Amino acid sequence: MKKNEVTKLSMSDAQVDEAARQFSVLAESARLILLRELMAGEASVGELVERTGIKQGTVSKHLGILAAAGFLERERRGNKVIYRICDPVVYDLCSLMCCRLSDEAKRRAQSLAD
Amino acid sequence: MKKNEVTKLSMSDAQVDEAARQFSVLAESARLILLRELMAGEASVGELVERTGIKQGTVSKHLGILAAAGFLERERRGNKVIYRICDPVVYDLCSLMCCRLSDEAKRRAQSLAD
DNA sequence: GCACTATACTACCTTATCGCGATACTAAAC
DNA sequence: GTTTAGTATCGCGATAAGGTAGTATAGTGC
Structure with a gap:
């Protein structure tokens, strides 16, 4: 499956639903914050609670x-549970979105300049 | 800003919120269906209603x-309004997600084989 | 101006989900 | 086996978002 062919017309409605569900997993500040922390390396639940301040x-x-959703994998280590990113696509998706945001910011600054 | 640097640790909480909001725009079947239609080319509202069956x-x-959200642009043409994709990132995001889905499907099939 | 079509807006109801507190589970330590 | 730390789950209230129907606005042609 080549990149530019995939999304054109070949998606069934069921696949669209699934894609929407996947995007919705990333559509949450708390989850993106956790991903951001995990991008620095694996961590236990307790460590993430400490770092983020989330309950x-x-x-x-x-x-x-x-x-x-398949973005993270769990590993029990003693009485702790370690989570780590197991799908590199996470990095790509977030990078794309971040680039998009900075572009949008530029675009908005441009508009204000008019 | 280089791709692989962006998402590591540099996102502020405000940027995370904005990224989540952007993802949430894509986290809807109806909107993905509309994007899928628009990937074939620009279209009016009426045409999209006809093709998709959505009210x-x-x-x-x-x-x-x-x-x-900046994914589409509008153009009034007579008494119709034409929409078209104006941000190529849409294609990349959807392609990534689709590839991810097919990979997941393969992974699941593999698991079933055990 | 008048009818007709296309699009946008508003209000309402319903559903989904978030965050939180409390509680239950799991595994190590004693 | 009891305790303790770490993690998962359940139930609740609140908030947000979607779908629909009805209405309002804008453009076209007569």
Whole structure:
């Protein structure tokens, strides 16, 4: 499957639903913050709670959602659970979105200059 | 800003919020369906209503959301309004997600084989 | 101006999901 | 086996978003 062929007309409605579901997993500030932390390397739930200030239950829930979506993988290590990014696509998706945001910012600055 | 530097640790919480908002725009089946149609070329609201079977009010609303997010641009042509994709990033984001989905499918098939 | 078509806007209801607190589970340590 | 730290889950209230119907606005042709 080549990149530019994939999205043109070949997606079934079921695939569209699934894609939407995948995007919705990334459409949450808390989850992006967790991903951002995990981009620096694997971490346990407790470490992420400490670093982000998000409540434990909430962190656990979001990590579960990210793992269920296939972005993260879990590993039990003693009485801790380690999460790490297991799909490099995460980096690409976030990079694209970030570039897009900076471009938008430039565009808006341009508009203001008029 | 280089691609692989962007998302590592440099995003502020405000940028994360904005990124989440952008992803949430794509986290909707109806909007992905409209994007899929528009990937074949520009189209009017009426044409999109016809092709997708989605109600006019709903189509108009979603097109408005996509345009507000900077994915689409509007052009009034007579008594019709034409929409078209104005940000090529859309193709990349959707391609990445589609490739990811097919990979996931393969992974799941592999798991079933065990 | 008047009818007709195309698009946008508003209000309402429904559904989904977030964050939180409390609680239950799991594994190590004693 | 009991305790303790770490993690997961459940139930709740609140908030946000989607879909629809109805209405308003804008352009076209007579």
